[in-house]
Amino acid sequence: MKRTTHQETRAMAFQHRAGRLARGLALAATALLATAAQAQEPLRIGTFLSVTGPAAFLGDPELKTLELYVDRINAEGGVLGRKLQLVSYDDSGDAEKARTFAKRLIEQDKVDVIVGGTTTGTTMAAVPLAEQAGTPFISLAGAVPIIEPTKKWVFKTPHTDRMACEKIFADVQARKLTKVALISGSGGFDKSMRGECLKVASRYGVEFVADETYGATDTDMTAQLTKIKGSGAQAVLNAGFGQGPAIVTRNYRQVGLSLPLYQSHGVASHEYIKLSGPAAEGVRLPAAALLVSEILPANDPQKPVVSSYRKQYEDKFKSDVSTFGGHAYDGLMLAINAIKSAGSADKAKVRDALETTKGYVGTGGVVNMSANDHMGLDLTAFRMLEIRNGAWTLVK
Known part of the structure; x- marks a missing residue:
């Protein structure tokens, strides 16, 4: 049997190390490609809204708002280097349709977060699905049962009834x-x-x-x-x-x-x-302060936010702003802030970031959430308004 020389042993060792290096480089390249591919994948924002039907005056400005700001954010480079993709459905105010669309958003469209639910009825139809799937869900509806008792994956932007x-x-x-x-x-x-x-x-x-x-x-x-x-x-x-x-x-x-x-x-x-x-x-x-943005005191912390939103919405759509569109603005911004804070679209991390939101100044008020409060607004977020001469005024 031929004995292996010292030089041959060194050559074989070199070839082994080279092979390992090549395999390592291949794995690294694959990982980089996967990361790059993931970076190119859009962040999917799902929504089901009552754009038509009896609650259309709520759902229509909500959808317009989401479309407006998704486009603006994408034009500015997206979030975490990824573009936003809005996946939307019109439930016409029908709770059964809302449930069907929520299921589709979660299972087929595989959205990262849901910002929607125009009415309490449509929202509550989707709550069990979001909870079961572990998908962050930010509702735009008003009733207390949406967040009481507290549900792990469900949040909301409007003030409660x-x-x-x-x-x-x-x-x-x-x-x-x-x-x-x-x-x-x-x-x-x-x-x-x-x-x-x-x-x-x-x-x-x-x-x-x-x-x-x-x-x-x-x-x-x-x-x-x-x-x-x-x-x-x-x-x-x-x-x-x-x-x-x-x-x-x-x-x-x-x-x-x-x-x-x-x-x-x-x-x-x-x-x-x-x-x-x-x-x-x-x-x-x-x-909310949004309806009276032009007569808020200059030092009101909400004035810059509500004035900017109002101008952008009215300039784009040539129609009056409403608090309902503002709820959608807040829902989208809370979701984006949570994704940024989490550093990814990992649903559990995004949920945790939403729950620890502090000091977010939105159209609805200043939001401070906690494990026991998935809305984060207190009574000071409401302004008492009175209609005078066909316009909103602040009650002193």
Whole structure:
């Protein structure tokens, strides 16, 4: 048997090391290519919104806002070197459609985060899916059950219906009124806000002397308002959103009611004033600073944010801004900030970053979230507004 020489042994060792090096380089190249490919993959922002149907005046500005800012962010280079891709569906306000689209976003489109859910009903249809899949979900709807009890993967941007009740009752109290008549619609938001108002009224010394309801397709509420007229009420609160509150407002004047009328933040848009016409004069409601950006004090921390958003939206779409578009702006920015903070689109890391959001100044207020608070707004985020001469004014 031939003996291996020292030189041959060294040559074989060299070849072995060279082979290992080549394999290592190949693996490194593969990893780099995979990383590069991942870097080129867009960050997918999923959304399902009520762009058509009875809640279109909410969903339409929400979608426009998301499209506007996704385009702007991409034009500026994207996020973490990756472009954003908006994957959107119109649920028309139908909860079953919303559930179907949420499932599609998670399982087929494989989105990194969901920013959507125009109404409480459509949001709640998607909540179990987001929780089961472990997908961060930032809702744009208002009711308390979205975040109470706290759900691991679910967050939201608008003020809650409970906060709206409390802000209204604080104003009622300041006007030294105690007897309030309640009228509400049959939708998910309406029912939730009615329930929350009933829970917190006693804290403000408010007594309900009437509790009337109307259906989603009702076009006349004079019967309910006539009952309220004879109830001894000193003020009236309509817990609702959509077309109903505008009908209530017009009928309110038609039956001769002149008591203070309060509406929910669910109608905080110029569309409500247009639909209600002159009957809206004197109506009060709690809303975000966005609606009165031009008359906010110069030192208000929200003024730069809401003024910039308003200008960009109105310049682009030639239509009035609404708080609902603002909710979508906040949802998108919170998601992007969380992705940046996490350093990736890893869903668990993004969720954790959302939950630890502190000091985000948005259109809805200053957001400080925690493990027990997946909204992060307090009552100071609401401004009490009054309609005067067809325009919003701040109640001092």
